[in-house]
Amino acid sequence: MTVSLGSLRADRPDIYVTGCPSRVVLDHVTSKWGVLVLAALAGGTLRWGELRREVDGISEKMLASTLRTFEADGLVQRTAYPEVPPRVDYRLTPLGRDLVEAMTPLITWVAAHAEEIVSG
Amino acid sequence: MTVSLGSLRADRPDIYVTGCPSRVVLDHVTSKWGVLVLAALAGGTLRWGELRREVDGISEKMLASTLRTFEADGLVQRTAYPEVPPRVDYRLTPLGRDLVEAMTPLITWVAAHAEEIVSG
Incomplete structure (x- = not known):
């Protein structure tokens, strides 16, 4: 889909x-950690500890809160397995994968231009 | 540019x-207000007061801090005119326009799916 810059404001006043x-949804997905958690899950299903290692610097509390928000939004699915020790994993729902797809140009752009911006 | 979901994690570990x-740059552009300020400027040059009205709920302090960050990043250009009363306006730089272009699929997606997510 192509959206011109000029039309962005007029079409999306909301x-x-x-x-x-x-x-509200924009706040969720662009929260300090939201983008990173979603992008990490783009690679596939991850367990709690894997997610924490993947998203460097996120606290237990912030990871829990970010995942709860995304579960409630229907973007992430949490599955608990009745094992000892308990195993819980997280994956993107189809809606969540769709969102990450829409987020990919932004992440790609940031990765490509970050050096230039920070050193500029 | 097409980037597959699976490659997102592997290609962009940084x-x-x-x-x-x-x-650092991702934190700037996905800050609570960053996306909204950039998207507002996508429509063209705006003066301080216009920006404040456009981005509903942003405080003076937060708008000032967001604009300073984007100026330092080379994404927004601030121009002060030697008039009485003083006039200052803000516009996207070419780099900033490029970023908003990369952000547009995300904003479009959010606008299209927000009702479904919030009511879901």
Whole structure:
């Protein structure tokens, strides 16, 4: 899908208004850790400890809260296996995969331009 | 550019590591207000007061800090005109326009799916 820059503002006034659904969801997916957690899960199903190692610097509390938000949003599916010790894993739902697909150009752009921006 | 989901993690390990340039820039552009300020400027040059009205709920302090970060990153250009009363406006640089272009699929996705996610 192609959206021109000029039309972004006119077509999507809702993202600017506090409390509108678009703004709420945008806050979730662009939270400090949200993008990183979603991108980590793009590689496939991960267990809690794997996610923590993958997303360097995230606290237990912040990872738990980010995952709870994404579960409630229907973006991440949590599966608990009745094993000893208990095993829990996390994967993207089809909706979550779709979101990561939409996020990929941004992540790719940031990776490509970060050096230039930080050193500039 | 097409990037498969599976390759996202393998190709971009840097975005996950604290202090790496990609992570720093990702934090800037996905800050609570960063996306909204950039998207607002996608429509064209705006003055301070116009930006504040556009991005509903942003405080003076947060708008100032967000704009300073983007100026330092080379994403936003600030121009002060020697008039009385003083006039200052803000516009995207070519690099900033390029970033917003990369961000557009995400914003479009969020606008399209927000109702479903929030009510789900």
